[in-house]
Amino acid sequence: MGRFLKLGENGNNERNISLPMERIRIYGERFERIKSNIDKLLQESDAKCAILIDKAGAPVAYSGDLSGIDIESFSALVAANFAATAEIASLVGEQDFETLYHQGETHNLYFQFVTKGIVLAVIFDRRTSLGLVRIKTENTAKAISSIIDEIFKQAESESSNVEVEPHREIPDITHDIEQDFDRLFGN
Protein backbone atom coordinates (compact mmCIF):
# COMPACT_ATOMS: atom_id res chain seq x y z
CA MET A 1 0.00 0.00 0.00
CA GLY A 2 0.98 3.57 -0.24
CA ARG A 3 2.99 3.04 -3.39
CA PHE A 4 1.76 5.04 -6.37
CA LEU A 5 1.90 3.97 -9.94
CA LYS A 6 1.16 5.70 -13.18
CA LEU A 7 -1.47 4.33 -15.48
CA GLY A 8 -2.04 5.18 -19.10
CA GLU A 9 -0.05 5.56 -22.27
CA ASN A 10 0.58 9.26 -22.21
CA GLY A 11 0.08 12.45 -20.30
CA ASN A 12 -3.59 12.62 -21.25
CA ASN A 13 -4.61 9.46 -19.52
CA GLU A 14 -2.32 9.21 -16.54
CA ARG A 15 -3.48 9.03 -13.00
CA ASN A 16 -1.98 7.87 -9.80
CA ILE A 17 -3.38 4.71 -8.38
CA SER A 18 -2.71 3.21 -5.00
CA LEU A 19 -3.09 -0.51 -4.89
CA PRO A 20 -4.92 -2.17 -2.06
CA MET A 21 -6.35 -4.69 -4.53
CA GLU A 22 -5.99 -8.22 -3.29
CA ARG A 23 -4.37 -10.91 -5.29
CA ILE A 24 -3.32 -14.45 -4.61
CA ARG A 25 0.14 -15.49 -5.66
CA ILE A 26 0.63 -19.21 -5.45
CA TYR A 27 4.08 -20.74 -5.83
CA GLY A 28 5.09 -24.33 -6.54
CA GLU A 29 5.38 -25.95 -3.14
CA ARG A 30 2.17 -24.50 -1.71
CA PHE A 31 0.27 -25.29 -4.86
CA GLU A 32 1.41 -28.91 -4.62
CA ARG A 33 0.29 -29.04 -1.00
CA ILE A 34 -3.15 -27.70 -1.92
CA LYS A 35 -3.38 -30.17 -4.78
CA SER A 36 -2.35 -33.13 -2.64
CA ASN A 37 -5.01 -32.21 -0.07
CA ILE A 38 -7.64 -32.25 -2.81
CA ASP A 39 -6.29 -35.60 -4.11
CA LYS A 40 -6.50 -37.01 -0.60
CA LEU A 41 -10.09 -35.77 -0.23
CA LEU A 42 -11.08 -37.61 -3.40
CA GLN A 43 -9.36 -40.82 -2.30
CA GLU A 44 -10.94 -40.80 1.14
CA SER A 45 -14.42 -39.70 0.16
CA ASP A 46 -14.82 -41.40 -3.22
CA ALA A 47 -16.07 -38.11 -4.65
CA LYS A 48 -15.83 -37.61 -8.41
CA CYS A 49 -13.88 -34.35 -8.48
CA ALA A 50 -13.18 -31.21 -6.51
CA ILE A 51 -12.35 -27.65 -7.49
CA LEU A 52 -10.94 -24.89 -5.29
CA ILE A 53 -12.33 -21.53 -6.41
CA ASP A 54 -11.24 -18.02 -5.48
CA LYS A 55 -13.69 -15.26 -4.63
CA ALA A 56 -13.39 -13.74 -8.09
CA GLY A 57 -14.64 -17.02 -9.56
CA ALA A 58 -11.35 -18.37 -10.95
CA PRO A 59 -10.33 -22.00 -10.43
CA VAL A 60 -7.26 -22.21 -8.17
CA ALA A 61 -6.68 -25.98 -8.24
CA TYR A 62 -8.69 -29.05 -9.14
CA SER A 63 -8.49 -32.80 -9.28
CA GLY A 64 -10.48 -35.91 -10.22
CA ASP A 65 -12.69 -36.79 -13.14
CA LEU A 66 -13.56 -33.43 -14.66
CA SER A 67 -14.60 -34.76 -18.04
CA GLY A 68 -17.54 -32.86 -19.47
CA ILE A 69 -17.23 -30.04 -16.96
CA ASP A 70 -16.50 -26.51 -18.18
CA ILE A 71 -14.26 -25.66 -15.24
CA GLU A 72 -14.16 -21.91 -15.78
CA SER A 73 -17.93 -21.49 -16.14
CA PHE A 74 -18.50 -23.85 -13.23
CA SER A 75 -16.12 -21.82 -11.02
CA ALA A 76 -17.68 -18.47 -11.98
CA LEU A 77 -21.16 -19.72 -11.18
CA VAL A 78 -20.15 -21.40 -7.90
CA ALA A 79 -18.42 -18.23 -6.66
CA ALA A 80 -21.45 -16.10 -7.56
CA ASN A 81 -23.80 -18.65 -6.05
CA PHE A 82 -21.84 -18.75 -2.82
CA ALA A 83 -21.60 -14.96 -2.66
CA ALA A 84 -25.35 -14.67 -3.29
CA THR A 85 -26.00 -17.13 -0.48
CA ALA A 86 -23.83 -15.06 1.85
CA GLU A 87 -25.98 -12.02 1.00
CA ILE A 88 -29.10 -14.05 1.71
CA ALA A 89 -27.56 -15.13 5.02
CA SER A 90 -27.08 -11.53 6.06
CA LEU A 91 -30.71 -10.76 5.15
CA VAL A 92 -31.92 -13.40 7.60
CA GLY A 93 -29.46 -12.29 10.26
CA GLU A 94 -26.89 -15.04 9.77
CA GLN A 95 -23.20 -14.23 9.62
CA ASP A 96 -22.66 -16.63 6.75
CA PHE A 97 -23.53 -20.11 5.52
CA GLU A 98 -20.43 -22.28 5.67
CA THR A 99 -21.74 -24.98 3.36
CA LEU A 100 -24.17 -25.50 0.51
CA TYR A 101 -25.58 -28.73 -0.85
CA HIS A 102 -27.38 -29.37 -4.11
CA GLN A 103 -28.88 -32.77 -4.78
CA GLY A 104 -29.33 -33.97 -8.35
CA GLU A 105 -30.51 -37.22 -9.93
CA THR A 106 -27.02 -38.58 -10.57
CA HIS A 107 -24.65 -35.89 -9.33
CA ASN A 108 -24.60 -33.93 -6.11
CA LEU A 109 -22.70 -30.78 -5.28
CA TYR A 110 -21.22 -29.88 -1.94
CA PHE A 111 -19.67 -26.45 -1.40
CA GLN A 112 -17.57 -25.62 1.63
CA PHE A 113 -16.31 -22.15 2.53
CA VAL A 114 -12.53 -22.29 3.09
CA THR A 115 -11.20 -18.81 3.91
CA LYS A 116 -10.85 -15.32 2.35
CA GLY A 117 -13.82 -15.89 0.05
CA ILE A 118 -12.34 -19.13 -1.29
CA VAL A 119 -14.69 -22.07 -1.77
CA LEU A 120 -14.08 -25.80 -2.19
CA ALA A 121 -16.61 -27.39 -4.55
CA VAL A 122 -16.99 -31.18 -4.51
CA ILE A 123 -18.97 -33.18 -7.06
CA PHE A 124 -20.01 -36.69 -6.08
CA ASP A 125 -22.39 -39.43 -7.15
CA ARG A 126 -23.98 -42.58 -5.72
CA ARG A 127 -20.66 -44.24 -5.03
CA THR A 128 -20.44 -42.28 -1.78
CA SER A 129 -22.62 -40.52 0.77
CA LEU A 130 -23.24 -36.93 1.75
CA GLY A 131 -22.11 -37.65 5.32
CA LEU A 132 -18.69 -38.91 4.28
CA VAL A 133 -18.20 -36.12 1.76
CA ARG A 134 -19.18 -33.56 4.36
CA ILE A 135 -16.68 -34.79 6.97
CA LYS A 136 -13.77 -35.20 4.54
CA THR A 137 -14.47 -31.86 2.83
CA GLU A 138 -14.51 -30.06 6.15
CA ASN A 139 -11.12 -31.55 7.10
CA THR A 140 -9.66 -30.68 3.71
CA ALA A 141 -10.99 -27.12 3.94
CA LYS A 142 -9.21 -26.68 7.28
CA ALA A 143 -5.92 -27.93 5.84
CA ILE A 144 -6.20 -25.73 2.74
CA SER A 145 -7.26 -22.77 4.85
CA SER A 146 -3.97 -22.84 6.74
CA ILE A 147 -2.02 -22.94 3.45
CA ILE A 148 -4.02 -19.99 2.06
CA ASP A 149 -3.42 -18.07 5.27
CA GLU A 150 0.33 -18.68 4.81
CA ILE A 151 0.04 -17.28 1.27
CA PHE A 152 -1.74 -14.15 2.46
CA LYS A 153 0.73 -13.67 5.30
CA GLN A 154 3.60 -13.93 2.86
CA ALA A 155 1.88 -11.45 0.53
CA GLU A 156 1.60 -8.99 3.40
CA SER A 157 5.27 -9.33 4.28
CA GLU A 158 6.24 -9.00 0.60
CA SER A 159 4.30 -5.77 0.23
CA SER A 160 6.25 -4.29 3.10
CA ASN A 161 9.47 -5.86 1.93
CA VAL A 162 10.61 -5.34 -1.65
CA GLU A 163 12.87 -8.38 -1.72
CA VAL A 164 11.13 -10.83 -3.97
CA GLU A 165 12.94 -13.54 -5.81
CA PRO A 166 13.46 -12.46 -9.43
CA HIS A 167 12.10 -15.66 -10.93
CA ARG A 168 8.90 -15.08 -9.10
CA GLU A 169 8.17 -11.84 -10.92
CA ILE A 170 5.32 -11.49 -13.35
CA PRO A 171 6.77 -10.87 -16.80
CA ASP A 172 5.94 -7.49 -18.34
CA ILE A 173 3.48 -8.62 -20.95
CA THR A 174 1.69 -5.34 -21.46
CA HIS A 175 3.57 -4.70 -24.70
CA ASP A 176 2.52 -8.04 -26.12
CA ILE A 177 -1.15 -7.41 -25.54
CA GLU A 178 -1.61 -5.35 -28.70
CA GLN A 179 -0.68 -8.13 -31.09
CA ASP A 180 -2.33 -10.71 -28.89
CA PHE A 181 -5.68 -8.98 -29.20
CA ASP A 182 -5.26 -8.82 -32.96
CA ARG A 183 -4.66 -12.56 -33.00
CA LEU A 184 -7.63 -13.24 -30.72
CA PHE A 185 -10.06 -11.26 -32.79
CA GLY A 186 -8.66 -12.32 -36.11
CA ASN A 187 -7.44 -8.91 -37.31
Place this chain on the structure above:
Amino acid sequence: MALINYAKREINLKIVYYGPAFSGKTTCIQYIYDRLDSRFKGKLITLATEYDRTLFFDFLPMELGEIRGFKVRIHLYTVPGQVYYNASRRIILRGADGIVFVADSQKERRRDNIISMENLKSNLSTYGLTLHDIPYVLMYNKRDLTNILSREELDHDLNIDSVPTFESIAIRGIGVLESLKSITKSILKVYYSRSS
Protein backbone atom coordinates in the same frame (compact mmCIF):
# COMPACT_ATOMS: atom_id res chain seq x y z
CA MET B 1 -8.40 -10.18 -7.19
CA ALA B 2 -5.93 -11.46 -9.71
CA LEU B 3 -4.99 -15.06 -9.21
CA ILE B 4 -1.37 -15.57 -10.17
CA ASN B 5 -0.46 -19.21 -10.09
CA TYR B 6 3.30 -19.52 -10.52
CA ALA B 7 3.13 -23.27 -10.20
CA LYS B 8 0.83 -23.48 -13.23
CA ARG B 9 2.17 -20.23 -14.72
CA GLU B 10 -1.26 -18.69 -15.03
CA ILE B 11 -2.65 -15.20 -14.51
CA ASN B 12 -6.42 -14.79 -14.13
CA LEU B 13 -7.99 -11.35 -14.44
CA LYS B 14 -11.56 -10.28 -13.77
CA ILE B 15 -13.06 -7.37 -15.70
CA VAL B 16 -16.54 -6.08 -14.88
CA TYR B 17 -18.80 -4.11 -17.23
CA TYR B 18 -20.75 -1.65 -15.10
CA GLY B 19 -23.28 1.06 -15.95
CA PRO B 20 -26.97 1.97 -15.95
CA ALA B 21 -29.72 -0.26 -17.34
CA PHE B 22 -29.95 -0.42 -21.15
CA SER B 23 -26.54 1.23 -21.60
CA GLY B 24 -25.20 -1.69 -23.66
CA LYS B 25 -23.13 -3.82 -21.27
CA THR B 26 -24.49 -7.16 -22.46
CA THR B 27 -24.22 -5.96 -26.07
CA CYS B 28 -20.50 -5.38 -25.50
CA ILE B 29 -19.87 -8.84 -24.13
CA GLN B 30 -22.03 -10.42 -26.86
CA TYR B 31 -20.01 -8.59 -29.52
CA ILE B 32 -16.74 -9.76 -27.97
CA TYR B 33 -18.07 -13.31 -27.90
CA ASP B 34 -19.13 -13.16 -31.56
CA ARG B 35 -15.81 -11.72 -32.66
CA LEU B 36 -13.56 -14.03 -30.64
CA ASP B 37 -11.87 -16.86 -32.45
CA SER B 38 -13.52 -20.05 -31.15
CA ARG B 39 -10.14 -21.42 -30.04
CA PHE B 40 -9.82 -18.73 -27.37
CA LYS B 41 -13.31 -18.40 -25.93
CA GLY B 42 -15.36 -20.35 -23.47
CA LYS B 43 -19.10 -20.50 -23.19
CA LEU B 44 -21.03 -17.25 -22.86
CA ILE B 45 -23.25 -17.59 -19.81
CA THR B 46 -26.19 -15.24 -19.48
CA LEU B 47 -28.36 -15.25 -16.41
CA ALA B 48 -31.25 -13.20 -17.73
CA THR B 49 -34.95 -12.78 -17.05
CA GLU B 50 -37.55 -13.94 -19.57
CA TYR B 51 -37.43 -10.45 -21.02
CA ASP B 52 -33.71 -10.80 -21.80
CA ARG B 53 -32.69 -8.39 -19.09
CA THR B 54 -29.60 -9.36 -17.11
CA LEU B 55 -30.80 -10.82 -13.82
CA PHE B 56 -27.53 -11.72 -12.15
CA PHE B 57 -24.65 -11.46 -14.61
CA ASP B 58 -23.23 -12.41 -18.00
CA PHE B 59 -19.94 -14.27 -17.98
CA LEU B 60 -17.44 -14.83 -20.76
CA PRO B 61 -14.06 -16.48 -20.18
CA MET B 62 -11.37 -15.78 -22.77
CA GLU B 63 -7.79 -16.82 -23.06
CA LEU B 64 -5.08 -14.53 -24.29
CA GLY B 65 -2.83 -17.50 -24.86
CA GLU B 66 0.67 -17.85 -23.58
CA ILE B 67 2.66 -14.67 -23.24
CA ARG B 68 6.24 -14.99 -22.06
CA GLY B 69 5.55 -18.30 -20.41
CA PHE B 70 2.41 -17.18 -18.59
CA LYS B 71 -1.06 -18.21 -19.66
CA VAL B 72 -3.32 -15.15 -19.31
CA ARG B 73 -7.02 -15.72 -18.80
CA ILE B 74 -9.58 -12.93 -18.71
CA HIS B 75 -13.02 -13.33 -17.24
CA LEU B 76 -15.54 -10.76 -18.42
CA TYR B 77 -18.66 -10.08 -16.35
CA THR B 78 -21.57 -7.69 -16.75
CA VAL B 79 -23.78 -6.57 -13.91
CA PRO B 80 -27.54 -5.93 -14.09
CA GLY B 81 -28.21 -2.22 -14.54
CA GLN B 82 -31.58 -1.88 -12.84
CA VAL B 83 -31.44 -0.05 -9.54
CA TYR B 84 -33.17 -2.84 -7.60
CA TYR B 85 -30.53 -5.44 -8.48
CA ASN B 86 -27.86 -3.79 -6.37
CA ALA B 87 -27.05 -6.88 -4.31
CA SER B 88 -26.18 -8.70 -7.55
CA ARG B 89 -23.92 -5.84 -8.65
CA ARG B 90 -22.09 -5.84 -5.34
CA ILE B 91 -21.49 -9.59 -5.55
CA ILE B 92 -20.11 -9.44 -9.08
CA LEU B 93 -17.73 -6.62 -8.13
CA ARG B 94 -16.03 -8.94 -5.63
CA GLY B 95 -12.47 -9.50 -6.68
CA ALA B 96 -12.71 -7.35 -9.83
CA ASP B 97 -9.34 -6.26 -11.26
CA GLY B 98 -10.72 -3.61 -13.59
CA ILE B 99 -13.95 -1.96 -14.66
CA VAL B 100 -15.39 -0.83 -17.99
CA PHE B 101 -18.09 1.72 -17.20
CA VAL B 102 -20.61 1.78 -20.06
CA ALA B 103 -22.47 5.10 -20.07
CA ASP B 104 -25.54 5.85 -22.19
CA SER B 105 -24.88 8.99 -24.25
CA GLN B 106 -28.53 9.96 -24.59
CA LYS B 107 -29.43 13.24 -22.90
CA GLU B 108 -32.38 11.73 -21.06
CA ARG B 109 -30.04 9.15 -19.46
CA ARG B 110 -27.67 11.71 -17.99
CA ARG B 111 -28.99 11.31 -14.47
CA ASP B 112 -28.94 7.50 -14.74
CA ASN B 113 -25.25 7.55 -15.66
CA ILE B 114 -24.42 9.70 -12.67
CA ILE B 115 -26.51 7.55 -10.32
CA SER B 116 -24.81 4.40 -11.62
CA MET B 117 -21.35 5.92 -11.13
CA GLU B 118 -22.28 6.88 -7.56
CA ASN B 119 -23.60 3.37 -7.05
CA LEU B 120 -20.30 1.93 -8.29
CA LYS B 121 -18.39 4.05 -5.78
CA SER B 122 -20.75 2.99 -3.02
CA ASN B 123 -20.44 -0.71 -3.88
CA LEU B 124 -16.64 -0.49 -4.10
CA SER B 125 -16.62 1.09 -0.66
CA THR B 126 -18.20 -2.06 0.79
CA TYR B 127 -14.94 -3.80 -0.16
CA GLY B 128 -12.86 -0.98 1.30
CA LEU B 129 -12.05 0.37 -2.17
CA THR B 130 -12.46 3.65 -4.00
CA LEU B 131 -12.34 4.34 -7.74
CA HIS B 132 -8.74 5.43 -7.21
CA ASP B 133 -7.83 1.90 -6.20
CA ILE B 134 -8.91 0.13 -9.34
CA PRO B 135 -8.16 0.63 -13.04
CA TYR B 136 -11.21 1.65 -15.08
CA VAL B 137 -12.10 3.06 -18.47
CA LEU B 138 -15.26 4.78 -19.71
CA MET B 139 -17.30 3.88 -22.76
CA TYR B 140 -19.62 6.61 -24.03
CA ASN B 141 -22.04 4.37 -25.85
CA LYS B 142 -24.77 4.92 -28.44
CA ARG B 143 -22.89 7.68 -30.25
CA ASP B 144 -24.96 6.97 -33.38
CA LEU B 145 -28.15 8.27 -31.80
CA THR B 146 -29.41 11.84 -32.05
CA ASN B 147 -30.04 13.95 -28.97
CA ILE B 148 -26.86 12.82 -27.22
CA LEU B 149 -24.63 14.46 -24.65
CA SER B 150 -21.36 15.92 -25.86
CA ARG B 151 -18.13 14.22 -24.95
CA GLU B 152 -17.33 17.21 -22.74
CA GLU B 153 -20.61 16.87 -20.86
CA LEU B 154 -20.00 13.16 -20.26
CA ASP B 155 -16.43 13.87 -19.17
CA HIS B 156 -17.73 16.49 -16.77
CA ASP B 157 -20.23 14.06 -15.24
CA LEU B 158 -18.17 10.90 -15.13
CA ASN B 159 -14.50 11.33 -15.86
CA ILE B 160 -13.21 12.87 -12.68
CA ASP B 161 -9.97 10.88 -12.84
CA SER B 162 -9.16 11.57 -16.51
CA VAL B 163 -9.18 7.89 -17.35
CA PRO B 164 -9.24 6.63 -20.96
CA THR B 165 -12.61 7.22 -22.66
CA PHE B 166 -14.06 5.57 -25.76
CA GLU B 167 -16.92 6.79 -27.91
CA SER B 168 -18.73 3.65 -28.89
CA ILE B 169 -21.59 2.11 -30.82
CA ALA B 170 -21.59 -1.29 -29.12
CA ILE B 171 -24.28 -2.75 -31.33
CA ARG B 172 -21.91 -2.33 -34.29
CA GLY B 173 -18.82 -3.14 -32.25
CA ILE B 174 -17.34 0.32 -32.53
CA GLY B 175 -15.16 1.06 -29.50
CA VAL B 176 -15.79 -2.30 -27.84
CA LEU B 177 -12.49 -4.05 -28.47
CA GLU B 178 -10.54 -0.82 -28.01
CA SER B 179 -11.92 -0.33 -24.50
CA LEU B 180 -11.33 -3.98 -23.61
CA LYS B 181 -7.76 -3.75 -24.80
CA SER B 182 -7.25 -0.54 -22.85
CA ILE B 183 -8.52 -1.90 -19.54
CA THR B 184 -6.52 -5.12 -19.94
CA LYS B 185 -3.34 -3.15 -20.50
CA SER B 186 -4.09 -0.92 -17.53
CA ILE B 187 -4.58 -3.90 -15.23
CA LEU B 188 -1.45 -5.68 -16.42
CA LYS B 189 0.56 -2.49 -16.04
CA VAL B 190 -0.55 -2.22 -12.46
CA TYR B 191 0.41 -5.81 -11.71
CA TYR B 192 3.68 -5.58 -13.51
CA SER B 193 4.63 -2.31 -11.83
CA ARG B 194 3.58 -3.69 -8.49
CA SER B 195 5.85 -6.69 -8.68
CA SER B 196 8.89 -4.86 -10.04
